[in-house]
Amino acid sequence: MIEFEHVSKQYSQDAYALKDVSLSIGAGELIFLAGPSGAGKSTLLKMIAGIEKPTAGQVKVNGQDISKLKSSSLPYLRRKLGLILQDQKLLTDRHVLANVMLPIIVTGASQAEAETRARIALEKVGLPDKAYSMPLALSGGEQQRVAIARAIVNRPQIILADEPTAFLDRDNANKVLGALKAFQSAGVTCIISSHDEQFLDQASRVIYLSQGKVVETWKSSLAA
Numbered sequence: 001m002i003e004f005e006h007v008s009k010q011y012s013q014d015a016y017a018l019k020d021v022s023l024s025i026g027a028g029e030l031i032f033l034a035g036p037s038g039a040g041k042s043t044l045l046k047m048i049a050g051i052e053k054p055t056a057g058q059v060k061v062n063g064q065d066i067s068k069l070k071s072s073s074l075p076y077l078r079r080k081l082g083l084i085l086q087d088q089k090l091l092t093d094r095h096v097l098a099n100v101m102l103p104i105i106v107t108g109a110s111q112a113e114a115e116t117r118a119r120i121a122l123e124k125v126g127l128p129d130k131a132y133s134m135p136l137a138l139s140g141g142e143q144q145r146v147a148i149a150r151a152i153v154n155r156p157q158i159i160l161a162d163e164p165t166a167f168l169d170r171d172n173a174n175k176v177l178g179a180l181k182a183f184q185s186a187g188v189t190c191i192i193s194s195h196d197e198q199f200l201d202q203a204s205r206v207i208y209l210s211q212g213k214v215v216e217t218w219k220s221s222l223a224a
């Protein structure tokens with residue numbers, strides 16, 4: 001479903017964010033992307049979404065070479081993806097429900113349909129009672145779960161989550177991870193970057209990056 005073929009990303013002369021990465025991720029996997037700060041985790045996720053382009057090699061999603069996509073085709077790719085990125089905050093000037101409805105509205109759906117689907121998404125992340133709360137009145141963990149609801153309202157095939165449990169306590173981190181695992185159980189491919197080692201053994205596969213290279217991958221013995 002996702003293929004990296006000898007992918008490198010060079011931001012400047014001697015600064016590689018990724019170096020000759022080849023990997024293959026199948027439908028329905030729950031991948032944990034591990035590795036120290038600066039290893040290239042965010043870069044790898046952004047490449048799957050076509051936000052960053054490789055300087056060498058190919059990234060394919062559903063057989064399609066991302067860097068050959070016309071910019072007019074990118075929205076179609078993005079609709080298959082649920083993105084939970086580090087720098088995509090909720091809009092603080094409107095309530096939770098409006099935030100979650102937004103990605104549906106931009107596809108041209110009616111307000112009524114958007115509201116119905118947004119409420120279902122909020123239920124899936126365990127926040128049906130927070131629809132009319134303002135984002136800043138929520139805890140960090142609740143905000144992160146709203147971000148997940150917003151990412152999944154268009155029923156993506158793939159969820160990309162960059163450090164979704166950073167800054168959360170264990171209880172909230174567990175709820176966030178539980179929500180993501182529930183989507184994986186429903187057949188959605190999930191790729192999650194994290195420093196949080198306690199979660200590594202819950203993944204179907206761990207990919208460990210260091211200095212832009214895949215240094216290790218292993219299958220968890222605990223995951224189903």
Ligand SMILES: Nc1ncnc2c1ncn2[C@@H]1O[C@H](COP(=O)(O)OP(=O)(O)OP(=O)(O)O)[C@@H](O)[C@H]1O
Nearest residue numbers: 011015016017035036037038039040041042043044
């Ligand atoms: N836009 C950019 N311009 C120049 N260098 C960049 C850019 N984005 C990332 N880098 C560099 O690429 C390398 C990989 O960065 P990346 O953000 O992918 O790491 P990361 O594994 O996500 O780190 P963290 O765990 O801190 O989020 C780093 O050395 C970083 O400084």
Ligand SMILES: [Mg+2]
Nearest residue numbers: 041042043162
């Ligand atoms: Mg990062």
